[in-house]
Every structure is written in C-alpha cells, then in structure tokens.
Amino acid sequence: MNFIDLRVAKPLLNALEDLEYVYPTPIQQKCFRRITSGVDVVGIAKTGTGKTLAYLLPILSQLEYSNQKNPRVIILVPTRELVVQVCEEAEKISKYKSVRIKGVFGGVNINTQKDYVFDDGADILVGTPGRLYDIAVTGVIRFSNVKKIVIDEVDEMLSLGFRPQIEQIFEMLPNKRQHLMFSSSLSENVEEFIKSYFNSPEKIEVDVESTPVEKIKQTFFPVQNFNTKVEFLKVLLSQKDEFIKNLIFVADKRQADLVFDKLSSEFEDLGIIHSNKSQNYRFNTIKNFEKRKIRSLIATDVVARGLDFSDISHVINFSVPENASDYIHRIGRTARAGKTGISILMYAPYEEKYFEEIKKIAGENTKEESFPQGIPKIDCLLEFEKPAFTHKQITKAPDISKGGGAFHEKRNINTKQKRKKRK
CATH class of the missing domain: 3.40.50.300 (P-loop containing nucleotide triphosphate hydrolases)
Incomplete structure (x- = not known):
C-alpha cells in the first residue's frame, strides 16, 4: 500500500513526493482511516516508527482553509525540542496547503509568544502543556473551535508530572472533540488516563514489544x-x-x-x-x-x-x-x-x-x-558512587530495670553521700 491508496489529500501527496516518501509505515497505514473516521485513537509505537506523520497526515488531509484566529487542532508534546520537530514536520508536508502552524513552549518570554500566536492566528497549535495553558488563560486564544487534540509521548508527559496541566486544558475544550493519543508504552498510568478521558478509543499497536x-x-x-x-x-x-x-x-x-x-x-x-x-x-x-x-x-x-x-x-x-x-x-x-x-x-x-x-x-x-x-x-570515586553511610538502628529497647536508676535518683544518692562525708 502507498500513500495514494490511503487517499491522502493531493497537496499532501505532492509534498510527500518532494520528500521521497512513497510507502506509509505500519502505524501510518493503520491510523489514517481510523483518525479520518472521527473515532478516538490510541497509537502505541516506538520513536522512529513514523507516528508523528501517523496523526499529521489524516489531520491535514481533513483540515480546510479558514481565516479564524483560534486553533482547530491542538498537539501537546513534553519538550520544546519536540514542539519544534512536530512544527517542522507539519510545515514540510503542508507545503502546498494553506495552513497556519504555530508552536509555543516555556523558556522564552510569554508575551512574545502571545503576540506570535495572535498575530495571524493558528490552525494547528503545538505546545508544551504548561505554556499552552498559560497563554490560553490570558484570553489571547480560545479553544472553543478545537475539533481534535493530540497528546504525543503521553507516557513521558505523565511521568514528568504534566497531568494537571493537561486536565486544565481539557476543561477549556468543547465537549465534542476527537482525542488522539500516541505513546511508546502502555503503562498503568497511561491506561488509567485513557479510561478517564477517552470515549471507547481504538487501540492501534505496532510492534510494541518487538523493537528489533x-x-x-x-x-x-x-x-x-x-x-x-x-x-x-x-x-x-x-x-x-x-x-x-x-x-x-x-x-x-x-x-x-x-x-x-x-x-x-x-x-x-x-x-x-x-x-x-x-x-x-x-x-x-x-x-x-x-x-x-x-x-x-x-x-x-x-x-x-x-x-x-x-x-x-x-x-x-x-x-x-x-x-x-x-x-x-x-x-x-x-x-x-x-x-x-x-x-x-x-x-x-x-x-x-x-x-x-x-x-x-x-x-x-x-x-x-x-x-x-x-x-x-x-580509583577516585564521586560522591554519588560512595556507599551510603547508615546509622546503626536499635531494634530492641534497652532493659533499664538493671540500670542505676534515673538521673535525679543518682543525684539524690550522690548528695546524701556528700553530706555524710561533711559530718
């Protein structure tokens, strides 16, 4: 099967041809029609299997021109490097399509990014959860028109403690929306997260346990x-x-x-x-x-x-x-x-x-x-390599019945002895 067989939009096919991409990877092939059908999708695949294109291709194929400023697609990723990588990938394959793709992340002036997003709007907004939420609460952008939300590397985001920010973003979205989630593994935390927010998602697993x-x-x-x-x-x-x-x-x-x-x-x-x-x-x-x-x-x-x-x-x-x-x-x-x-x-x-x-x-x-x-x-060891020093733990209380009495009792005895000597 090639990209033409998947019925990828013509402008995207032209861009894929420029990039010399001919055949979809298994995760791309399995996800395309499920995502375009509108169901919630959970894709499980390792880095390097083409999972970024697995969600970008169907999203961009369905995304029509609009001059509204608010985003219709939100993509959440855990790091600023991934924000840049996803934006670059999206721009490459939307070369022959009029799509506004913006990326936001922490570590830079938030006012600069607010102006950048508001300037001519965004169709697809890619960001780290914290910065995306911080910009949204200022009112510069609204999520009322969001149709799809992608959570990429969700296992990593949960392990980094981003769940509160993701949940805050969910509260700002319209009730009717499509959830797309991609992860390298399906841990208990990820499973619990899926049950909380996804509506009967279709799980698509590609060689999860068979890394070569x-x-x-x-x-x-x-x-x-x-x-x-x-x-x-x-x-x-x-x-x-x-x-x-x-x-x-x-x-x-x-x-x-x-x-x-x-x-x-x-x-x-x-x-x-x-x-x-x-x-x-x-x-x-x-x-x-x-x-x-x-x-x-x-x-x-x-x-x-x-x-x-x-x-x-x-x-x-x-x-x-x-x-x-x-x-x-x-x-x-x-x-x-x-x-x-x-x-x-x-x-x-x-x-x-x-x-x-x-x-x-x-x-x-x-x-x-x-x-x-x-x-x-x-031979020199660094501090973290040295054996940890532990205090001796007392597991049994000392038997004080055989002792010489409390301190005040000893003091009284000593005082009496001194008085006898003086006499």
Whole structure:
C-alpha cells in the first residue's frame, strides 16, 4: 500500500513526493482511516516508527482553509525540542496547503509568544502543556473551535508530572472533540488516563514489544566507576572511522556536564543537550548533530525522548537506566530503516541491579566482555558512587530495670553521700 491508496489529500501527496516518501509505515497505514473516521485513537509505537506523520497526515488531509484566529487542532508534546520537530514536520508536508502552524513552549518570554500566536492566528497549535495553558488563560486564544487534540509521548508527559496541566486544558475544550493519543508504552498510568478521558478509543499497536534488538549488536562492559568510564569513552570516541555518529546517554544533567567538561577539550565535535541548556543552544546542537558537524552527542533520557535522529552508528549507554524499557528505547535509536546498529553499555558495581533487569529483555544478540586492557583505571570515586553511610538502628529497647536508676535518683544518692562525708 502507498500513500495514494490511503487517499491522502493531493497537496499532501505532492509534498510527500518532494520528500521521497512513497510507502506509509505500519502505524501510518493503520491510523489514517481510523483518525479520518472521527473515532478516538490510541497509537502505541516506538520513536522512529513514523507516528508523528501517523496523526499529521489524516489531520491535514481533513483540515480546510479558514481565516479564524483560534486553533482547530491542538498537539501537546513534553519538550520544546519536540514542539519544534512536530512544527517542522507539519510545515514540510503542508507545503502546498494553506495552513497556519504555530508552536509555543516555556523558556522564552510569554508575551512574545502571545503576540506570535495572535498575530495571524493558528490552525494547528503545538505546545508544551504548561505554556499552552498559560497563554490560553490570558484570553489571547480560545479553544472553543478545537475539533481534535493530540497528546504525543503521553507516557513521558505523565511521568514528568504534566497531568494537571493537561486536565486544565481539557476543561477549556468543547465537549465534542476527537482525542488522539500516541505513546511508546502502555503503562498503568497511561491506561488509567485513557479510561478517564477517552470515549471507547481504538487501540492501534505496532510492534510494541518487538523493537528489533536482534539487529543491534549489544556489548556489555563492567567498569569500576564514573571516572574510569570517562577514560573508556575517550578510547571509543578516538576511533573516528568506526564511531561515526554517536548518541551517548547519561543518567542526569549533572553527569552530562561532568562528561562533557572532561572530554570537550579533546573532542571538538562533541555536543551536549539537557534541560538546563538554553533553547537556542539545544536547537543548534541538534541541528549540528544531524548535519554531522557534531559527531557525538551527550544526552539525558528526558530531553532525547521522542527526538528522531537519523543514521546513528553507535548508542553508548554511559549510565545504566533504572528502567529496563528505557534501555530498549535508547538502543532503538540505531538500526533504523532495516539497518543494523551497535550498542555499548558500561555498568559500575552500583548499577548491577539495573543491569540484571536489562539482560532479561536484551535478546540474544548480546555479549559480555571484560574491561579492556590498557585503559587507565581511576580509583577516585564521586560522591554519588560512595556507599551510603547508615546509622546503626536499635531494634530492641534497652532493659533499664538493671540500670542505676534515673538521673535525679543518682543525684539524690550522690548528695546524701556528700553530706555524710561533711559530718
């Protein structure tokens, strides 16, 4: 089946042809007619399966020209990077169609974004939940004309605590609306959220549990601590002919900065993104990574979630994720479009319990290696690596019956003894 068979609108077909998109992915194929029929849809698919187009194509196919300023479609995503990515994707495929697409997110002046949205209006408004709600309550835009609302990466949004803002936005929408939700997984929180707001949704699942891990060569290395991991990473990144485009995952922002500070002087083609970096810095870093000006990118799970990077040669798990499913999500950034990929995981002693869970779901294309010889081993531990000091807990109350009495009793005895001596 191709896009013509799906009955995609002619202007969109022309744009797809320009982009050399001929065949829809499974999630796009399964979602198109269900979404255009008007039913609530829950799409479960991993990043890289084409789920952004899975909802954009049917929405744009049905969206007719209008000069009203208020949006008719709202798309909620968890991060500012995803706002930009969804807007760019929508603009590409609506190239031959008159559609106003606007994106809003935190980290910039809200008055500037209010003017931007109000200026000539928006047909499709993409945003992070907090900023979208903050703009809406000012009255600059109204949601009375919204026909469809998309919640993308809903599992991530719920884990980040965005549910209150999403619910506040729902309260501002007309009762009659279509809900479209896309997620990488179907957790209990997501299931409960669906039951609360969706009207008998149709679930469309595409290879949720069959991420092509067998196409990914996975190698596990025991590494004694953080600083030794840095030395190991130096050796890997020095092999430029092999490590062509690398995505390096770390546990948090602090560790990301530490790794970058230790390696950036030696590797000028190293980049970093996390939530403390300014929006312009993050946007430029991502663009330079895609243009191969940056060869290796250090990222946290939260910021990288949902971003679609092309042609990743290696995924390096510098830190072991606490959730085994996050590991599958990480390594799925390589081996795209039928290609093979390589994943390397370094685990320290304090990460072994998480590593054991990963081994259970990693598939058969795995290999455990010894720590390579010739790489310096650094004994210095960082604070978070040191064993936690615990106070001795008293589980049984002391027997005071055998003691020498209370303090005031002892004091009285001592006083009597002193008086006898004086006599």
